[in-house]
Amino acid sequence: MTQTSPIPAPALTVFVQGIGLLGPGLANWAQGRECLLGAAPYQSARCVLPPPMALPQAERRRAGAVVKVSLAVGEEAVAAAGLRAATLASVFSSSSGDAVNCHEICSTLASSDRLISPTRFHNSVHNAAAGYWSISSGAMATSSVLCARDASFAAGLLEAMTQVVVEQVPVLLVAYDTDYPEPLYSARAIPDSFGVALVLAPGRSERSLAQWTLEADYLSRLPADRLDDPALEKLRQDIPAARCLPLLHGIAGRHSGRVVLDYLEGSQLALQVAP
């Protein structure tokens, strides 16, 4: 099968217009920025998930951790970008779904009474967070919902940057993970929730926080950047969505130069960043 299109190869450059952040010991981007700068000590503490107040009451009751973390960071980023959520295309990327929900479903299916609840079932889809986001924000634009296991942040970033440049529209990227309960934790050791949201736009504005350009050889064999702070580096390694932290570190410090992110096995993602 072939697809018809001209072959423009624009430099893949996007501008970061807003950031949302929530994780263990991280309440928002303002606080995360201070920790990444070293201006305030980073202390890991259980991630506190706010209730998703933007959802209608019925949906709010049904929302699990996946929905809470992604809506919280999405709202923070969109507000910072000064855009209306209803008009934004989005990319949601997560290394896996709602594991607490999955545990309940698999436990029920392994029992003598296999009747699972309808809410558990519709929360089990990988696009639950994107669906709730669309309902809460009224966004009817496209939403891409992705998984690339530990590479999910970089995969989401690639998809979002591609959309921004090809469609010339701002795109909201939300990458998130939530903790795994036992016995699944032994097979997939994600200890806590972490979410990051980025509003990326095709052009610079007075709100732009950084400029990111994908290198021509964007699939790199260089090792991924690490963080100097051991606690933040542990967070980066513990939760796949936190693999974004080297990029956020660059924004916090207004760095220029190359950032290499973890992506697929044997293949990292290389970008040039600038304030």
Add this chain to the structure above:
Amino acid sequence: MGRGLAQTLDALRAQRGGLAPCRFDTVDLPTFVGEVQGVDEVVLPAPWAAFDCRNNRLALLGLRQDGFEAAAAAAAERHGAQRVGVFIGTSTSGILQTELAYRRRDPHSGALPADFHYNTTHNTFSVADFTRQYLGLAGPAVVVSSACSSSAKVFASAQRMMRAGLIDAAVVGGVDSLCLTTLYGFNSLGLISGQACRPFDAGRDGISIGEAAAFALLERAPTQPRPGDVLLLGVGESSDAHHMSSPHPEGLGARLAMEQALAAAGLGAADIDYINLHGTATPSNDAAEAKAVAALFGARVPCSSTKGATGHTLGAAGGLEAVVCALALQHGLLPGGLNTRTPDPALPVHYLVDNQQAAPRHVLSNSFGFGGTNCSLLLGRAG
């Protein structure tokens, strides 16, 4: 339905479906399923043994049809393995492996058995990871998992990445396999039919779940495509912003997706010769889709749902139905929908129950899903 294009085309021509009373695993629901025969016998080659699960076995069965492995290898040779991406849609991936592991938990500690490999089986990405490794590709890889629109939306992601110049070719597709989560889950919502599903029928009463693997190799079109080449002319994507498990009652999101696909292709409603409907056979889904189709096309364009033959293959449906549309374009066959005895007079579309010979140039394939996610593919025939 069969393995490979020839058997699939035969089945479509003979109006032969693959739905049968459910005998899958230990499922005790009175429903029909579209189970692919022989999946249990597929053996993943040793280097990929850790990927062994029903979903990846089904993927391998699909990859081995119609010279697909060789075509992917030739694309990697032409463009470089790093320039070929992998974009696969799935909803439940290898979750069956976890369901089975939960039956074998240690009675004292509750631990899962030692032979359970989450990353390479259950994890949503495992089917793209397996496909990429098995085909020896080294470009970007991702799973799109937006329920039943997943493997339609992979075409959009791959097309964008090609336009951005990041890749030159893409293996796109959908793979979803039977599991208890979807069977009991759809049952909990009261959406499972006790009979073989009857899309757009006045007496439709729910879905039949199926499983499928479908792959396509997507490349940039040459300036002069060869006659008979199937072209991806446009993709439309939208969100309902309405409800997690019911469609927008007026089919607003569905209509947006179809309008965008037409706009992207630079075509009008009059140019469309056939629509492969999402047509799941639930009362509300078909009603919403019919409103959207009628609003754009009236009752002129022949349309049908092939889910009466295949069942609803969920995350694989978009890919599978894109292949059905490609066959329709290449063989001049508009497939009639199976099991539909009395097309619902309340659904004002031109629903085909019998096959029709025609020479379609442009066809549309609709895929909509939970969470209000919609995707419409517009495919055309060159020459």
